[in-house]
Amino acid sequence: MSARWITRWEPEDPGFWEREGRRTARRNLWIxxxxxxxxxSVWSLWSVLLLFMTPKAGFQLSPDDKFLLVSLVSLVGALLRLPYGFAVTRFGxxxxxxxxxxxxxxxxxxxxxxxxxxxxPLWALLLCAAVSGIGGGNFASSMVNINGFFPEREKGWALGLNAGGGNLGVATVQLLGLAVLATAGVARPEVLTLLFVPALLLAALLAWRGMDNLATNRTDYGAYRSAVRDRHCxxxxxxxxxxxxxxxxFGFGFGLLLQNQFGKSPMQAAAFTFLGPLLGSLFRPLGGALADRFGGARVTAWSFLALACGAAAALAASDAGSFLVFVVVFAVxxxxxxxxxxxxxxMIPAIYAARTESAVEAGADPAEARTxxxxxSGAVIAISGAVGALGGVAINLAFREAYRQTGDAAPALVGFLAFYLLCLAVTWAVYVRRPAAEGAGQATGAQQPEPKPEPAERGARGA
Incomplete structure (x- = not known):
């Protein structure tokens, strides 16, 4: 396959960026x-198809089977993020x-x-679900690719928009599923799947006609080896x-959760499942923008504190049997x-941009250090994206085990609450409190002059 390759790319040069960089980067971003x-959307497809696969439609799948299917989709998508993140830098x-x-x-x-x-048979459904997991790998390749196009000062916005637009695919497939349920009924799930054939062909055509391969955006095995030895990764x-x-x-399992926890029908569950992924996707670019303004560590810490409160509120709503409160809490x-x-x-590009700055100050060649x-940074984006996606597997396996053991989601929600508190503690200790003590005042909003921190900690403060 022939391909257009850009061999000179200097987004940190203001003149280059204004003349041609911004226009080219944004064209690649939108596609x-x-x-x-x-x-x-394809990765999330099975979270909606399972709403169609009811006893009324002739399927005999238990809650265990359904949570296993969405867990497998999540697992394959997570594992493929590493090779996908590497592939985009090899092939463009x-x-x-x-x-x-x-x-x-x-x-x-x-x-x-x-x-x-x-x-x-269940094994055939599991095989199909596993193949659908390849859609999850697209996130890593897309993020690594866009990371190479934008200057550091705009990466929070660009990566947030790219990821948020991709995440909206979860809400899209759920809205489409709701529309198919309302018009064609539970017996016609193939109407939903066939909608994605022209969409995928259009995506391929737009990429072929409008995107570029970036020769400077290369990640090799050495970068991955360096990344896995880095504690920040x-x-x-x-x-x-x-x-x-x-x-x-939660995006994959919320519909099943509403069915099992509150006895809702496929149509009733589908009427609410799209809301959460839609909100989460729309607010992701805002998270990047807030990180650009206030620092990623501070925004992340506050997010985990609020998530812990949300898990506690969801547990209380579940215990009270309040469907409306449960849905509102999960929307938040x-x-x-x-x-x-x-x-x-x-936080990722900020950490490694700070290291680049330190290397340049120490006498390294600026172009080589930035490359x-x-x-x-691209390697860490791919690794963290893969590891992070495993959280989706853990959540649905936790729900599956909770229902198997107790018939209720409460034990899983308690586990999520504890994990959010752990993440809050780690964020505070590594990227907020400790850098402040070592001179990374920008992480906490301090403005007083302080001694110069170590390169890794300067990356944390910039995050």
């Missing part, structure tokens, strides 16, 4: 948002976006066939488990996951 949006954003969009036709067509056959990954893992886990929780997603991802910083 990337659309392609990632469709990828997320344009080339990989075209290929990854066309590859998603396979799970869409396969699902179209299987959902019309109630006698399909794993700290950020832990935080992203709490933010994005919550978003995708989704908003908080969106804010936390944006702020956490903003290396972008490569390492």
């Amino acid at each position: 990337s948002v659309f392609a990632e949006h469709i990828g997320f 954003g344009r080339t990989w976006t075209v290929c990854s969009a066309l590859a998603l036709l396979v799970p869409v067509v396969l699902a179209t066939v299987l959902v019309q056959r109630p006698q399909t 794993w700290t950020i990954s832990l935080l992203y488990i709490g933010t994005f893992g919550s978003f995708i886990g 929780v989704f908003v908080l996951t969106g804010l936390g997603n944006g702020s956490t991802y903003k 290396q910083g972008r490569r390492l």
Whole structure:
């Protein structure tokens, strides 16, 4: 496949950025948002298809089976984020976006066939769900690609918009599922799957016609090896488990949760499931913008505190049997996951930009240092995106086990509450309190002059 390659790319140069950089970067961004949006929709497809697969439609799937299916989709999507993040730097954003969009036709067509056959064995449904998981890999490749196009001062906005637009795919497929349920009924799930065939073809065409391959956006195995030895890579990954893992886990399982916890019908559950992912996606760019303004560490810390309160409120609503309060609380929780997603991802390029600055001050070649910083940043984005997505697996497995053992979601909600408090403590200790003590005053809003911190901690304060 022939491809357009950009060999000179200097987004930190104001003159270059104004002349041609901004226009090119934004063209690639908008197409990337659309392609990632469709990828997320396919990844989320089974969270809606399972609402159709009821005894009335001839399917005999237990709550255990359904939570296992959405857990498998999450798992495959999480595991593929690493190779997808690497692939886009090898083959280029344009080339990989075209290929990854066309590859998603396979799970869409396969699902179209299987959902019309109630006698399909569970292993075949699991296989199809696993193949649908490849849509989750699109997030990592898209984010790594867009990270290379924008200057540091605009990455919070650009990455937040790219991720938020992609995350909206969860709400899109759920809204489409609601529309199909309302018009065609529970017996016609294939209407939903077939809608994505032209959408995927359009995404591939737009990428082919309008995107570029960025030669300077290269990540090699050495960058990944360096990333996995960096403590910030794993700290950020832990935080992203709490933010994005919550978003995708609750997004996949919320409809099943409403059915099992409150006995709602597929139509009733679908009427509410889209609301949370929609809000979480819309607020993700705001999380990035707030991180640009106030610092990612501070925004992330406040998000985890509020998420812990949200988990406690959801537990209380569940105990009281209040469906309305439960839905409202989860809507707020989704908003908080969106804010936390944006702020956490903003922390990554900020940390490595600060290291680049320190290297330049120490005498390193500026162009080489910035290139290396972008490569390492891209590797960490891919790794943390993969690890963070595993949180979605954990959430649905927690719900599955809670229902198996007690028939109620309460034990899972207690576990989520404890994990959010752990993430709050880590954020505070590593990126708020400790950098302030070492001179990273910007992390906490302090303005007084202080001694120069170590490079890694300066990255934390800039985040």
